[in-house]
Amino acid sequence: MAVINTFEQLKNSPSNLGAVNLNNLNGDGSKFFNNYFDNTISISTAKDDAVVSYFEKVTANKDSALALSSAVIYTARVQNMDVMAVLDEFKKLNKTQLTPYISYFLNLSRVGTSLIGVQNSPVKNKYVSRTIIA
Numbered sequence: 001m002a003v004i005n006t007f008e009q010l011k012n013s014p015s016n017l018g019a020v021n022l023n024n025l026n027g028d029g030s031k032f033f034n035n036y037f038d039n040t041i042s043i044s045t046a047k048d049d050a051v052v053s054y055f056e057k058v059t060a061n062k063d064s065a066l067a068l069s070s071a072v073i074y075t076a077r078v079q080n081m082d083v084m085a086v087l088d089e090f091k092k093l094n095k096t097q098l099t100p101y102i103s104y105f106l107n108l109s110r111v112g113t114s115l116i117g118v119q120n121s122p123v124k125n126k127y128v129s130r131t132i133i134a
Contacts, residue, residue, distance in 0.1 A: 041077045048073070051087055058098065068102070075109040 051073060055065035076083045086105070093101055103116040110116070 041074060043073055043077075043083065047083050051083060054087060054090065058095065071106055072102070075106055078109045 048069070051069040052065055055068045055072075056062060059065050059068065072086060073083055076086045090098060090101070100118040100120075103118045107115045
């Protein structure tokens with residue numbers, strides 16, 4: 001009898017973890033999110049709009065602009081930097097320079113196991129590449 005009940009439960013739930021009622025969660029979730037909700041950062045609406053509009057212009061995608069701007073604002077605040085000064089530095093760069101610069105900037109507030117990688121394609125000397133047999 002218990003085997004049939006267990007089989008019926010497995011048939012209705014494909015996981016051995018059990019069902020979780022998401023409408024009735026207890027606790028603060030800190031064991032899962034590792035202080036995700038502890039630090040709140042406040043910024044003026046004008047500065048936020050300036051950063052978001054810059055990244056909308058660069059990426060041509062609103063969702064990626066929002067994600068990039070929130071990451072840049074968070075990193076600037078953690079590093080005690082002015083967000084507008086960081087934005088001014090970004091504006092000085094062209095698009096090919098901007099991608100690795102943003103990656104390195106965002107890595108300032110990341111732990112070593114979650115660093116963002118940058119693709120580096122070195123320029124080949126035409127005389128050296130000509131003499132190498134592939």
